Amino acid sequence: MEKKKTLTILLCRGPYASEYADIGVGIAKKAMEKGYDVRMFLYMDGVWVQHARQSPKVFPNVGKELEEAIKLGADVRACERCSSARGINEEDIIEGGKITSLYDFVQMLKESDRVLPILG
Secondary structure: OOOOOEEEEEEOOOOOOOOHHHHHHHHHHHHHHOOOEEEEEEOHHHHHHHEOOOOOOOOOOHHHHHHHHHHOOOEEEEEHHHHHHOOOOHHHEOOOOEEEOHHHHHHHHHOOOEEEEEOO
C-alpha cells in the first residue's frame, strides 16, 4: 500500500480579520478528503484559530471548522511563544489542539511532502 502524502499548512493569520484562516482550514479538510495526512502549525495571530470560546455572530465559526478537521485526523499545533504572548494556554483551546514549540514545526517540515504557507 502506498504511503499517504503529507501536507503541512503554516497559518499565520487569525480568524475574522480576513478569510485566510477559513481558507486554510478548508484546504486542510479538502486535502484529507483527497487522502493526505494533514498537519497545521498555527503561528503569530494564527494561534487564535484554535481558541475554544469563539462566538462570531456574523462570520462562520472557524474554531468549529478546525475542531471538525481535527476529528477527521488533522494534527493541529500552535506556537508556544505566540500563544503565551496572547494569553492563550491549554485550557483555552479546542479539544485535540496542541500548544508546542517551534521545534515541532521544524519536524513537521522535515516529514512533509508539501508545505503551504498562508501568511497574509
